[in-house]
Amino acid sequence: MTYKEICNMLRSRYDDGEARAVARYLLEMSFGLQMTDILCGATEQLPDDKLQSKINRLLDGEPVQYVTGTAEFCGRCFNVAPGVLIPRPETEELCRLVEEDERANGERNRHILDIGTGSGCIAITLALDIPGTQVEAWDISDEALAIARKNAMEHKAVVKFENVDILKMPPNHPNVETNSMRGACVTYDKIVSNPPYIVPSEASEMEHHVLCREPGIALFAPENNPLLFYDAIAVYAMQALRPLGKLFFEINPLFAERLGEMLAGRGFTDITFGDDRFGRRRFAIATKPE
Structure with a gap:
């Protein structure tokens, strides 16, 4: 042919x-x-x-990334399958924001958590591109975690993966021993997440291959509570981040203002937003006060 x-x-x-x-x-x-x-x-x-x-x-109608079993992300090839979201260029920009902040900080032996890791592309990229950083990554899908671990092994990245549901995180964590999902005594320098942020009413505007082929669990938030995952992560981050630690989100531009209000209400300061390459408000950064 x-x-x-x-x-x-x-x-x-x-x-x-x-x-x-x-x-x-x-x-x-x-x-x-x-x-x-x-x-x-x-x-x-x-x-x-x-x-x-x-x-x-x-x-x-199957995405070419699923047909080939690979997706490109930050100059590397990652294994993907229908059980994980296909990495997007916007998420590459999220990684670059984290890396730029790390370079400006200049410290080593940092501790980063990626919540909702999927293929592991964020966690693996940060582990490889920020030397001396300890990276953990959570997901609720065993299938996704298996793919993420395979990607980490192929790229020789040291990442600790765990099956954790941020929506089932107990409200208080007195110590690590009480909960294998990590306690408040664990202090992260950064928590990064690209959680589900599309609401069902946006489905009619989505491409067919995304809507019908990619995992809905990684795409959709409830119509009546679009910040569900962001709020749960913010609550945990306020406990688990060290003072002046930062929270990095990829976001839905439609809910940027509400997200900023929620983060402020949860006690975060220095809340800033960034645009993606298409000029859409796509990223949020917030700081835990001292």
Whole structure:
């Protein structure tokens, strides 16, 4: 099968530019072909049945990252599967904000927690890009944690993963021994999270492959309580962060103002917001006072 034939088939689902981009990603990630190989006709040497099977999955609406089992994030390839959210460029920007803050701080032996780790892309990126940092990561999905651990092993990143549900965190934590999910005596320098923040009423605006293929548990918050996860994390963070420790969130721009009010009400100070590359208010940073 030629590259042109592959692109022509994909055009029944994608526009021209996207069809070519998806074809290149598929050929590189699934078959190891670079563009020079493709231009030299290497696709004609691929087994048609295997290639057609993957094309059929794409035509059926499955994201190319699930078809290939990989997603790119901060210059690295991560394993993904339908049980985990596909990493987004906006979340790369969240990692960069954390890293910039760490560089400005200049201290070593820092302690960072990633809540809702999914594929582990945030935790692993921070562990690799901030030397000397101790990183922990939580998720409620055993499937996601298995993928995250595999990613950490492949990237040789030291991250401690745990199955923890932030919504079931007891209100007070006198010591670590009373709760394996960590107590108030654990002090983090930073807590980072990209929690579920889409409300069901936004579903009609979402792309079909996101809505129907990616895990809803990682996407949606309750319509009547869109800050559910943020509030639970803020409550825990006020206990678990050291004085002047920081909370970093990826957020829904629709609820930025309400989020700021909630964080202030929970006792956080120096609450700031940042825009993503598209000019949307996408990030929030808050500080625990001394």
